[in-house]
Amino acid sequence: METINLTIDGQQVTARKGATVLEAAQESGIYIPTLCHHPDLKPFGACRMCLVQVEKMRGFPASCTTPAGEGMVVDASGEQVQTLRRQVLELMLAEHPHACLTCWKRERCGPTDTCLRQVAVDDRCVTCPKNERCELQRVSDFLGIKEVRLKSYRRQRDIDRNPFFERDHDLCILCGRCVRACQDIRNVGAIDFIYRGHRAIIGTPFERPMEETNCEFCGTCVDFCPTGSLRERAFPFAGVAERQVRTICPYCGVGCGLVLEIKGDQVIRVHGDREKSVNDGQLCVKGKFGATEFVHHRDRLRRPLIKKDGTFVEASWDEALGLIAEKFKEYQKRPQEFAVISSAKCTNEENYVVQKFGRAVMGTNNIDHCARL
Amino acid sequence: MAGLATAFGSGAMTNSIKEFAKSKCLLVIGSNTTENHPIIGLQVKKAARSGAKLIVANPRQIDLCSMADIWLQQRPGTDVALLAGMMKVIVEEGLLDEAFIAERCEDVDVLKESLASLDLDKIAEITAVPLAKIVEAARLYATNSPAAILYTMGITQHTHGTDNVLAVANLAMLTGNLGKESAGVNPLRGQNNVQGACDMGALPNVYTAYQRVDDATVKAKFEAAWGVTLKDKPGLTLAEMFGAAHNGEIKALYLVGENPVLSDPDARHVEEAIKKLDFFVVQDIFLTETAKLADVVLPAATYAEKDGTFTNTERRVQLLRRAFEPVGSAKADWEITCEIARRMGSGGFDFRSSAEIMDEIAKLTPSYGGISHERLDKEGGLQWPCPTAEHPGTPIMHKEKFTRGKGKFTPIKYKPPMEETDEEYPLILTTGRIRFHYHTGTMTRRVKGLDKIRPEELLDINPVDAARLGIRDGDMVKIASRRGALAVKAQVTARCAPGVVFMTFHFAEAAANILTNSALDPVSKIPEYKVCAVKVEKVVPASVMESGEAVSVR
Numbered sequence: 005m006e007t008i009n010l011t012i013d014g015q016q017v018t019a020r021k022g023a024t025v026l027e028a029a030q031e032s033g034i035y036i037p038t039l040c041h042h043p044d045l046k047p048f049g050a051c052r053m054c055l056v057q058v059e060k061m062r063g064f065p066a067s068c069t070t071p072a073g074e075g076m077v078v079d080a081s082g083e084q085v086q087t088l089r090r091q092v093l094e095l096m097l098a099e100h101p102h103a104c105l106t107c108w109k110r111e112r113c114g115p116t117d118t119c120l121r122q123v124a125v126d127d128r129c130v131t132c133p134k135n136e137r138c139e140l141q142r143v144s145d146f147l148g149i150k151e152v153r154l155k156s157y158r159r160q161r162d163i164d165r166n167p168f169f170e171r172d173h174d175l176c177i178l179c180g181r182c183v184r185a186c187q188d189i190r191n192v193g194a195i196d197f198i199y200r201g202h203r204a205i206i207g208t209p210f211e212r213p214m215e216e217t218n219c220e221f222c223g224t225c226v227d228f229c230p231t232g233s234l235r236e237r238a239f240p241f242a243g244v245a246e247r248q249v250r251t252i253c254p255y256c257g258v259g260c261g262l263v264l265e266i267k268g269d270q271v272i273r274v275h276g277d278r279e280k281s282v283n284d285g286q287l288c289v290k291g292k293f294g295a296t297e298f299v300h301h302r303d304r305l306r307r308p309l310i311k312k313d314g315t316f317v318e319a320s321w322d323e324a325l326g327l328i329a330e331k332f333k334e335y336q337k338r339p340q341e342f343a344v345i346s347s348a349k350c351t352n353e354e355n356y357v358v359q360k361f362g363r364a365v366m367g368t369n370n371i372d373h374c375a376r377l
Numbered sequence: 378m379a380g381l382a383t384a385f386g387s388g389a390m391t392n393s394i395k396e397f398a399k400s401k402c403l404l405v406i407g408s409n410t411t412e413n414h415p416i417i418g419l420q421v422k423k424a425a426r427s428g429a430k431l432i433v434a435n436p437r438q439i440d441l442c443s444m445a446d447i448w449l450q451q452r453p454g455t456d457v458a459l460l461a462g463m464m465k466v467i468v469e470e471g472l473l474d475e476a477f478i479a480e481r482c483e484d485v486d487v488l489k490e491s492l493a494s495l496d497l498d499k500i501a502e503i504t505a506v507p508l509a510k511i512v513e514a515a516r517l518y519a520t521n522s523p524a525a526i527l528y529t530m531g532i533t534q535h536t537h538g539t540d541n542v543l544a545v546a547n548l549a550m551l552t553g554n555l556g557k558e559s560a561g562v563n564p565l566r567g568q569n570n571v572q573g574a575c576d577m578g579a580l581p582n583v584y585t586a587y588q589r590v591d592d593a594t595v596k597a598k599f600e601a602a603w604g605v606t607l608k609d610k611p612g613l614t615l616a617e618m619f620g621a622a623h624n625g626e627i628k629a630l631y632l633v634g635e636n637p638v639l640s641d642p643d644a645r646h647v648e649e650a651i652k653k654l655d656f657f658v659v660q661d662i663f664l665t666e667t668a669k670l671a672d673v674v675l676p677a678a679t680y681a682e683k684d685g686t687f688t689n690t691e692r693r694v695q696l697l698r699r700a701f702e703p704v705g706s707a708k709a710d711w712e713i714t715c716e717i718a719r720r721m722g723s724g725g726f727d728f729r730s731s732a733e734i735m736d737e738i739a740k741l742t743p744s745y746g747g748i749s750h751e752r753l754d755k756e757g758g759l760q761w762p763c764p765t766a767e768h769p770g771t772p773i774m775h776k777e778k779f780t781r782g783k784g785k786f787t788p789i790k791y792k793p794p795m796e797e798t799d800e801e802y803p804l805i806l807t808t809g810r811i812r813f814h815y816h817t818g819t820m821t822r823r824v825k826g827l828d829k830i831r832p833e834e835l836l837d838i839n840p841v842d843a844a845r846l847g848i849r850d851g852d853m854v855k856i857a858s859r860r861g862a863l864a865v866k867a868q869v870t871a872r873c874a875p876g877v878v879f880m881t882f883h884f885a886e887a888a889a890n891i892l893t894n895s896a897l898d899p900v901s902k903i904p905e906y907k908v909c910a911v912k913v914e915k916v917v918p919a920s921v922m923e924s925g926e927a928v929s930v931r
């Protein structure tokens with residue numbers, strides 16, 4: 005791999021050739037605030053949060069679109085840069101709830117605490133589903149926004165809902181990540197910027213409900229949204245996951261990597277695994293929104309059942325397994341009357357054990373599974 | 378996948394999912410990729426957007442048609458004829474890869490001979506695809522390399538599924554599209570672990586990795602490893618099992634995690650067969666339609682409550698990690714089966730973890746020889762063949778030579794689908810899946826959002842047929858085949874060609890499989906789901922019928 009050397013905030017860094025200044029910084033652990041940028045999307049250069057100052061270059065280029073060059077000297081956090089960023093962010097926050105963002109006490113407030121400044125509920129981060137997972141919060145904290153001196157403006161539109169996720173226009177910063185993800189990654193294009201100027205929002209053509217568009221409900225737009233605007237409808241206030249489990253989607257043969265975000269004994273969200281996976285973080289509706297609700301469904305079988313006089317009666321494992329072992333033993337003598345059907349939904353290990361059981365214990369090759377469907 | 382194994386020596390996808398984005402040409406036949414394998418669909422769309430030629434062959438107007446360079450709308454069940462036509466064009470126009478054929482394959486003359494007698498005009502007539510389009514598709518496929526073929530159930534779910542697959546294999550070999558990146562023959566597997574279930578020997582004729590039960594050396598190896606005497610006669614296939622249960626030859630059945638009463642074609646036959654069993658044990662996560670018929674039902678754990686591995690459609694073995702304790706007293710399927718074996722006094726089932734099972738698998742299975750949970754945890758998925766602990770896995774198969782040595786061409790003859798339409802049953806029913814549900818819906822139907830988006834079965838019917846039958850969008854109709862009938866709501870759409878209707882098999886209330894055919898492919902024994910002759914009529918008054926209400930036949 006060819007590399008280049010440059011200086012960012014006085015630190016010598018090595019980057020791969022072709023990297024942008026932003027990537028060079030991120031890869032060496034230097035934080036540059038971003039909002040419209042997402043590593044899976046092409047650089048957009050719209051939010052102006054990532055602007056930097058480069059020696060021998062005019063103005064303040066956006067680091068996400070500026071290629072890193074050999075010997076470059078970059079100022080990514082100087083006072084001038086920070087001030088400019090603050091001014092841009094202030095403009096954005098004038099159209100976004102910011103009471104909590106500018107409050108010194110936020111970190112100690114919970115959703116049930118009374119606000120000392122008597123801020124309306126829908127103006128507070130602590131009552132937003134994205135609280136503590138929000139990129140806007142992080143950027144705002146990094147820049148140390150203390151007040152927003154501009155006149156506040158709220159779109160005050162109803163929340164758009166579909167069975168899987170919702171869009172709160174008042175929290176949208178029009179970064180366009182959702183639009184670009186839907187268009188460039190999913191190639192669907194269900195949503196776009198509609199209207200102009202102050203009235204601009206993200207929506208569907210003619211503001212039709214999502215169900216009536218070609219939306220596939222893959223949830224990529226939700227995963228990519230930096231704010232609380234797009235959020236899953238299940239467990240909206242579950243907050244930050246306590247633990248994450250990387251596993252494999254139980255549905256189709258693609259075998260997408262899933263990350264289960266868990267709190268207590270509940271999966272609060274699912275997102276696609278970006279590391280060493282076939283799906284590079286992408287999922288379809290089944291993996292994103294359908295892979296966990298059935299796990300703790302009330303219809304789940306919880307105890308063995310034995311049919312007695314035509315109706316099922318709950319039994320202990322001991323009784324059920326004892327009965328099965330006894331019956332199966334009879335067929336060990338007549339293996340041609342016995343058959344085993346395994347499952348394309350079970351693991352390799354289970355299929356192995358089941359066929360071994362059929363062959364080694366029952367003495368029959370009458371073994372198949374429903375793969376042929 | 379009997380067909381591919383005949384041609385190449387291995388039945389699995391030859392290439393990998395991410396390679397498709399870099400293909401120069403993609404032939405998607407009998408696969409509604411964006412609907413059934415959405416993430417593979419993304420790769421196909423990526424390729425198309427970066428200039429790859431996209432050929433879609435599908436009787437229905439699927440989403441990919443809008444991006445396709447050519448859409449071949451063949452009549453259901455005529456895939457072999459279509460592919461044979463393309464091959465004939467390739468041979469006649471000299472577009473074949475002579476060097477590849479000479480060096481890597483055998484029996485090309487047999488194929489050429491069988492093509493010589495074909496009449497292209499006849500093929501255009503059989504398939505209902507204009508000849509010019511067949512020619513154009515053949516040229517596109519043969520001249521844009523690397524070219525990959527993707528197919529799914531559409532092509533294997535026919536009485537002549539094996540012929541279909543052999544035809545695909547022939548086409549790829551003719552053009553040298555094997556053993557290289559972004560090319561190949563790629564059957565996309567439906568269920569999450571179909572590939573793994575086959576690899577693990579959950580089949581009547583083979584142990585793990587397709588080691589044959591009738592091979593004396595293999596038998597000796599497994600006898601030594603398991604410490605038992607084994608049978609060398611292949612057992613019954615799924616369909617044969619139900620047949621045998623029906624006439625009393627099979628008396629006891631141990632079924633793990635499947636729902637054949639809904640998923641099997643000719644569902645009624647299966648239900649009757651099961652009712653005749655003396656002893657029937659089911660392990661599952663829900664009390665499915667099938668489990669209700671059992672004598673004993675054992676509660677199993679879901680994927681989130683166990684660890685182990687799944688093998689995806691591109692032969693990638695990947696690790697599941699347990700997130701929760703199972704609900705109630707449910708247990709992982711492997712634990713249950715091991716416990717039954719131990720209670721019966723059998724040795725060799727003392728596994729303490731699924732990782733230990735994988736270690737035994739690796740010892741007995743050459744293509745899984747280098748796979749362990751420890752490695753998978755560290756390295757991510759591994760694609761078999763992966764024979765040793767140092768081996769990095771195999772993204773592209775048949776690179777230097779085919780698994781069986783030479784690639785084998787097979788002559789193909791087009792046979793019409795078993796069940797033809799006639800005056801009484803004038804329409805062709807094809808079945809398939811939709812994005813919002815999975816298989817028999819056991820899991821997805823319990824996800825509120827998914828059920829809300831698509832709560833009921835719909836019968837897709839072309840506006841021409843609908844008008845002739847006096848059916849409007851949303852009308853309740855009765856659909857009947859020679860085996861059964863049911864009520865369903867009609868959706869009038871031009872996505873279906875005239876003469877063809879479509880429904881899924883996700884809904885217990887309207888189980889399409891009551892209608893489908895149990896005629897079987899003579900080699901691979903895959904039920905013929907895709908083609909079944911039916912009649913459709915409007916039900917009056919519509920309000921008295923509920924979706925899925927059984928209707929008496931005739």
Ligand code: SF4
Nearest residue numbers: 129132135138231232
């Ligand atoms: S989107 Fe972020 S900044 Fe805005 S209210 Fe929610 S948590 Fe606060």
Ligand code: SF4
Nearest residue numbers: 186219220222223225
């Ligand atoms: S869910 Fe997927 S398809 Fe729908 S708008 Fe979001 S990104 Fe687009």
Ligand code: SF4
Nearest residue numbers: 176177179180182229
């Ligand atoms: S909804 Fe989210 S991702 Fe989309 S533009 Fe608004 S803030 Fe950005």
Ligand code: SF4
Nearest residue numbers: 253255256260288291
């Ligand atoms: S997320 Fe969708 S495409 Fe991926 S494995 Fe699951 S069902 Fe298949």
